[in-house]
Amino acid sequence: MPLLFFVVSIGVIIATLNLPKARLGNPNAPVYFPMMLGIFLLILSIVYFIQEWRKTEMEEKEAVQELLQGRVPKLIGLSLLLALGYTLIFEWIGFLISTILFMASLLFLINGKKKWMVNIATALIFSFASWYAFGVLLQVSLP
Amino acid sequence: MGVDIQTLMEGFKTAMQPMNLLWVLVGGFLGTVVGMLPGLGPATAVAVLIPITFGMDPTSALILMAAIYYGAMYGGSRSSILLNTPGDGSAIAATFDGYPMSQQGRAGQALAMSAIASLIGGVIAVIGFIFLAKPLAEFALQFGPAEYFLLMVFTLSAIVSLSKGNMVKGFISMSVGLLLSTVGVDLQSGVYRFTMGIPQLSEGIDFLVIIIGIYAVGEVLYNLVSIDKPKGDKKSVGKKWITKDQWKVSKWPILRSGPLGFLIGVLPGAGGSIASMLSYTTERQLSKRQDQFGKGAVEGVAAPESANNAASVGALIPLLTMGIPGSGTTAVMLGAIIMLGVQPGPLLFQHNGDMVWSLVGSMFIGNIFLVLINILLLGLLVKILDTPAKILYPVIFVLSFIGTYTLNYSIIDFYILLLFGVVGLAMKIYKFPIAPLILAVIVGSDMEQNFRKSLVSSDGSLGIFFESTVSVVLLILTILSISYPFITEMIQKRRKTQDTAGNHHEL
Amino acid sequence: MKKLLIFLSILTLMALTACGSQSSSGDGGESYPSKDLEFVAPASPGGGWDATARAMKKVLNDEKIVEENMNVVNKPGGSGEVGWKYLKKQDPHTLSVNSSLVLTNNLLGKSQLTYKDFTPLAILTTEWEAVAIPKDSSIKNAEALMKQLKKDPKSLKIAVAPGLGNDDHLSFVQAAKTYGVDVTKLDFLVYESGGDVVSALLGGHVDVATMSVSEAKQQYKADKVDILAVSSEERLDGLEDIPTWKEQGVDMVFPHWRGVMGPPDMTEEEIAYWDEKLKKMTETDAWKKILKNNEWQSFYKDSSETKKFLKEQEEMYSDLVKKSGLAE
The missing domain is CATH 3.40.190.150 (Bordetella uptake gene, domain 1)
Structure with a gap:
């Protein structure tokens, strides 16, 4: 974890060096603040690293292990993939159909195949209700 | 303007007209419902409901919009308490103790307390409005870039100091938030920073998308980890009303937070997020049972709720006395009343005084209505907790996406939402405090811009940050809030050594 | 369950008719709009x-x-x-x-x-552009303003929103240019919205503001700010006392x-x-x-x-x- 912040802060510092210069006023004015933050984060990540290194017991270890147990990684990974799929088809095939598909597949994934009646019913009711509430009552322009 | 009792009474009379009462009821109800959905805070609620006001008489329109506004403030904290998914920046502080309370089976009490606190905060603010609108508006004008910068630094330091015992993680969380706030166009120079050529990012990452991502999506993902585990006891809703003891500990926090929230609300641009977080941190530092905060202390729900509702009344002051919108929501309201032919501005009180006083009257009545609505809804709301987790979480997941879409109508936000969902999950697992990050995203860019504006106007001299009384007070408060955790730690340590010393004596 | 199914089918029907009515509202013919x-x-x-x-x-x-x-x-x-x-x-x-x-x-x-x-x-x-100053400002007219900026472009702080390169900013630049002000050296404070510019002006945190007339008008009428010039061809209704830039020797309609x-x-x-x-x-x-x-x-x-x-x-x-x- 501290390593991640270390990499991020280095990345930020490099990115700030490549920022365009301001045309009016002090040309470096837009750079100072993010640069400062990058350096601050770099220092913090080192302190964090030392802190973790000195600690003998890892309180987070348990939580991480739980994350890798049983079907949990598959569940989270697939949920994220489904959400990505939803993002890709949302504007293409429209709100209603994509939401029904997304909702139904999520429910099948999480709630299980056995309760298919409940899953499909929830997906349909939810999608129509939200489409009605947002698209018709609130006049949000949905694709 | 002085308080003319007669015009005030006239105002109340107008507000009591059946039609206007109906609008308050409708607005309050719609606001509460819309405000509960993730991503739909007061600004969106007012914006999407504006078409209803077309063709209405301006007074009724203003009454309706204001009712939607504070209705959404009430609603926003419902989801914070029940599901740990705040709908808006100002509802975040309600998660700190509200969610632990509902996990302990005290959701009913948390909701009831938040309704009562909101009512009292709102009433305090309405009274403040009646007597202090003009002088406060003048006071708010004294806030220049330097004062705004210091106010934001103070709020950030107060929030970071909450992560006592883990300051490094608190600071990391804050720095990441500040870095995120630099994405987008840099106002002072017009330079695009870190936008990666995506035009949607040119106005920055919408902080609401980050809130929904980290809280709602992150919470769903986090719950997937344990979703197959059999739940111990079924979470009960518990008592639906607060106890005498709970009232006792919350009484003063509510009465203190109301005026505080009201004052911060008056400052253009500061708003509910800063008000609720500052009142929370203040009450925690004043409290005798600090260790209970964050673990379901009832006054930790009461204080921010009182503050943010008072802030929403305060935010109307710059709009009505000077025609200056102080927040996103009031900007939308300004646009709507202009469309109806009213010119808000310094002359509004002279030209449309009856309208303003009717609004004040309606806010008074509206707050009472909202408590009734919320208490009636209480039974229905807590039913949400009875929904099986395996259905509830997919629903929240999808709702987060829809809510996000209503913000900017952009698919780019979906990717950002997912990214921050994962970030939220990681933060929960590695026990990083979330509030510093969110608050930093909300105030970060204003903070930087105000700092740079201060330096331009002082021709580069740092002296500008010590010039006014307000600045000096804010500086002192900042130093106090940062050193406070260290001081209490030291005192505790000393007590401990004394205790052990004492023990030795006895032995 | 039966009830649920009936409910569902009604919902579906409703949605279908809604979709249908949306797509069939055109004339169907070749004429635009269809x-x-x-x-x-x-x-x-x-x-x-x-x-x-x-x-x-x-x-x-x-x-x-x-x-x-x-x-x-x-x-x-x-x-x-x-x-x-x-x-x-x-x-x-x-x-x-x-x-x-x-x-x-x-x-x-x-x-x-x-x-x-x-x-x-x-x-x-x-809309037209206006240049406004606080009520108690020592500057009395547009010419005095520009003369001071010509002498020292950094002596006055100018508020603008919401970004450089917009009409509020460029109209001021255009006017200043004709007086021979070094416009690249001007100190602009960029605010997020017109409302923020007004409060900065009222609070005395800036010396000058350039914004649209509608944003300045109400404050002027309430005698809170002064307007030095407007960018229109002729004087504006309701602001008959305010001279245009043209009258003040700047050939500009913006x-x-x-x-x-x-x-x-x-x-x-x-x-x-x-x-x-x-x-x-x-x-x-x-x-x-x-x-x-x-x-x-x-x-x-x-x-x-x-x-x-x-x-x-x-x-x-x-x-x-x-x-x-x-x-x-």
Whole structure:
């Protein structure tokens, strides 16, 4: 974890060096603040690293292990993939159909195949209700 | 303007007209419902409901919009308490103790307390409005870039100091938030920073998308980890009303937070997020049972709720006395009343005084209505907790996406939402405090811009940050809030050594 | 369960009929428009673009000038870039609101798009620019202001919103330039919104502000600020005491206009359709009332005039952006 912040802060510092210069006023004015933050984060990540290194017991270890147990990684990974799929088809095939598909597949994934009646019913009711509430009552322009 | 009792009474009379009462009821109800959905805070609620006001008489329109506004403030904290998914920046502080309370089976009490606190905060603010609108508006004008910068630094330091015992993680969380706030166009120079050529990012990452991502999506993902585990006891809703003891500990926090929230609300641009977080941190530092905060202390729900509702009344002051919108929501309201032919501005009180006083009257009545609505809804709301987790979480997941879409109508936000969902999950697992990050995203860019504006106007001299009384007070408060955790730690340590010393004596 | 199924089928039916009625509202024939129209406001609700789009929809539909339903769609981001990129890919049933940003975004190097990528249909309204100072300022007129800035461009702090390179900023640059002020050295404080500029001015945190007349007018009427000059051709209604720049020896008329454009390659008939409808719209009382409420002025130009106007404006802005120091 501290390593991640270390990499991020280095990345930020490099990115700030490549920022365009301001045309009016002090040309470096837009750079100072993010640069400062990058350096601050770099220092913090080192302190964090030392802190973790000195600690003998890892309180987070348990939580991480739980994350890798049983079907949990598959569940989270697939949920994220489904959400990505939803993002890709949302504007293409429209709100209603994509939401029904997304909702139904999520429910099948999480709630299980056995309760298919409940899953499909929830997906349909939810999608129509939200489409009605947002698209018709609130006049949000949905694709 | 002085308080003319007669015009005030006239105002109340107008507000009591059946039609206007109906609008308050409708607005309050719609606001509460819309405000509960993730991503739909007061600004969106007012914006999407504006078409209803077309063709209405301006007074009724203003009454309706204001009712939607504070209705959404009430609603926003419902989801914070029940599901740990705040709908808006100002509802975040309600998660700190509200969610632990509902996990302990005290959701009913948390909701009831938040309704009562909101009512009292709102009433305090309405009274403040009646007597202090003009002088406060003048006071708010004294806030220049330097004062705004210091106010934001103070709020950030107060929030970071909450992560006592883990300051490094608190600071990391804050720095990441500040870095995120630099994405987008840099106002002072017009330079695009870190936008990666995506035009949607040119106005920055919408902080609401980050809130929904980290809280709602992150919470769903986090719950997937344990979703197959059999739940111990079924979470009960518990008592639906607060106890005498709970009232006792919350009484003063509510009465203190109301005026505080009201004052911060008056400052253009500061708003509910800063008000609720500052009142929370203040009450925690004043409290005798600090260790209970964050673990379901009832006054930790009461204080921010009182503050943010008072802030929403305060935010109307710059709009009505000077025609200056102080927040996103009031900007939308300004646009709507202009469309109806009213010119808000310094002359509004002279030209449309009856309208303003009717609004004040309606806010008074509206707050009472909202408590009734919320208490009636209480039974229905807590039913949400009875929904099986395996259905509830997919629903929240999808709702987060829809809510996000209503913000900017952009698919780019979906990717950002997912990214921050994962970030939220990681933060929960590695026990990083979330509030510093969110608050930093909300105030970060204003903070930087105000700092740079201060330096331009002082021709580069740092002296500008010590010039006014307000600045000096804010500086002192900042130093106090940062050193406070260290001081209490030291005192505790000393007590401990004394205790052990004492023990030795006895032995 | 049975109840649930019935409920479901009713819902489905409702949705189907709703979809059906939406797609069948057109005439079905070849004539334009053949379906519902979409109106892109390339900004969030609450601003001038959104207000213009919603006002147009209201008048065109309420007065039955256009029978087809018009939907306003918000596509905020990148000072119009997001909305206009979207417009470029649509068929002629989608239109969008625009302003001088459709020219300056390109000139400032922020966008590849320019007005030539679209079909300009009309210019509808304009606001004028004002230069305001706090009531207690020692500066008494525009000339004194500019003389001081010529002596020391950094001696006065100027508030502007919401970004450099917009009309508020460039109109001030244009005026200052004619007095020989070194405009690249001016200290602009950029605020997020017009409201913030007003409060900075009232609180005495800046010395001068440049903004649209509508933002300054109410404060002036309440005797809170002074206005030194307006950018219109003649003095404005309700502000008869305020001289124009022209009267003060600056040859400048600076409109802050808003117009309408469609996707590229619209046919002659389609353009003619909008020339007729939009002209009709600007003549209605409902439209005039909206203009009055918003402090906008009519600035109607039909499609061919608009084309010519945009060409002139592009030359003007190109020159101005270079002078301001924002581009080479």
